[in-house]
Amino acid sequence: MKGKDSMELFIKGIPKAELHLHIEGTLEPEMLFKMAKRNSVRIKYRTVEEVKAAYNFRNLQDFLNVYYEGTSVLRNEQDFYDLTWAYLEKACSQNVLHTEIFFDPQAHTRRGIKFDTVITGVRRALRDGEQKLGISTRLIMCILRDLNVESAFQTLEEALSYKDWITAIGLNSAEVGHPPSKFQKVFEKALENGFLTVAHAGEEGPAEYIWEAIRLLKVSRIDHGNRAVEDENLLRELARKGIPLTMCPISNLKLGVIKNMEGHPLKKIMEMGIVVTVNSDDPAYFGGYINENYLAVQKALGLNAHQICTLARNSFQASFLSRSEKHDMLMKLEKYAKEYAT
Numbered sequence: 595m596k597g598k599d600s601m602e603l604f605i606k607g608i609p610k611a612e613l614h615l616h617i618e619g620t621l622e623p624e625m626l627f628k629m630a631k632r633n634s635v636r637i638k639y640r641t642v643e644e645v646k647a648a649y650n651f652r653n654l655q656d657f658l659n660v661y662y663e664g665t666s667v668l669r670n671e672q673d674f675y676d677l678t679w680a681y682l683e684k685a686c687s688q689n690v691l692h693t694e695i696f697f698d699p700q701a702h703t704r705r706g707i708k709f710d711t712v713i714t715g716v717r718r719a720l721r722d723g724e725q726k727l728g729i730s731t732r733l734i735m736c737i738l739r740d741l742n743v744e745s746a747f748q749t750l751e752e753a754l755s756y757k758d759w760i761t762a763i764g765l766n767s768a769e770v771g772h773p774p775s776k777f778q779k780v781f782e783k784a785l786e787n788g789f790l791t792v793a794h795a796g797e798e799g800p801a802e803y804i805w806e807a808i809r810l811l812k813v814s815r816i817d818h819g820n821r822a823v824e825d826e827n828l829l830r831e832l833a834r835k836g837i838p839l840t841m842c843p844i845s846n847l848k849l850g851v852i853k854n855m856e857g858h859p860l861k862k863i864m865e866m867g868i869v870v871t872v873n874s875d876d877p878a879y880f881g882g883y884i885n886e887n888y889l890a891v892q893k894a895l896g897l898n899a900h901q902i903c904t905l906a907r908n909s910f911q912a913s914f915l916s917r918s919e920k921h922d923m924l925m926k927l928e929k930y931a932k933e934y935a936t
């Protein structure tokens with residue numbers, strides 16, 4: 595492969611999966627205004643430019659305040675449908691063959707929106723995405739860790755009625771002070787009911803939270819996991835157990851988790867033999883979808899085409915797809931890589 599432009603085309607075209615994406619984080623300012631108008635919700639911004647100017651975050655909490663405020667315009671089933679559909683079209687245009695989407699029911703139920711309204715809208719878009727766009731999807735329900743354990747149990751209880759639609763239970767929101775151990779019992783119940791588990795850990799919180807997520811919540815993947823670099827034993831454990839990290843480079847930069855992209859730990863972690871993937875987290879708020887994330891780390895860390903292929907391959911291997919689905923998508927990836935190399 596020669597030149598910068600061909601690397602860019604290679605990244606844009608490579609078949610990939612997205613495994614760390616909050617659907618509420620795909621609410622673009624234009625859609626925010628449209629929904630505020632149709633639902634008669636007052637928002638504090640007057641123009642798209644004003645919204646974008648507010649997207650300057652010092653840390654995770656700063657971002658979360660704006661993110662939860664954004665959810666106030668989502669009220670009806672159709673809103674959740676439109677939000678999800680717009681993301682699926684975007685993902686498809688970036689050659690995402692498969693996506694695993696987080697949703698935050700408590701961000702809505704605490705505003706008086708029914709769990710059913712949220713999940714029905716999202717689910718209808720996922721089905722249309724599979725049928726009309728050919729994109730494969732899974733749904734992951736996140737528990738907000740800064741709310742109490744009782745609310746987490748209530749939310750899990752509601753999820754049980756939609757078991758067939760939800761693949762895994764995750765853990766997100768303000769990390770520091772809310773360790774995975776707080777939700778051990780909730781996750782035990784989730785596992786007993788056949789859900790897989792994942793958790794945000796080591797984004798702002800310490801490496802110890804990653805250990806807890808593995809040992810107590812029995813996670814299949816760690817979301818973020820940046821601070822694993824501070825603990826050599828943990829890095830060895832992640833490699834030995836094959837526990838993937840779903841990393842989000844632009845998010846990390848925008849929330850001050852890293853000082854600059856050149857300092858992102860992705861390459862070092864990958865070179866330790868850990869399964870790493872690249873994802874967009876909350877693309878409408880951080881200004882980049884999955885391809886922009888690949889491009890940003892490629893450029894800053896000088897990743898070669900072989901390493902880009904590894905990241906794309908990891909995305910399918912770390913997914914919750916069946917063996918045969920993984921196989922089919924990996925074949926498409928290998929075919930693409932081969933054609934590009936010649």
Ligand code: HPA
Binds near residue numbers: 654766767876
């Ligand atoms: N971290 C924690 N919670 C979140 C995030 C994140 O990056 N995005 C949406 N909820």
Ligand code: ZN
Binds near residue numbers: 616
């Ligand atoms: Zn996230």
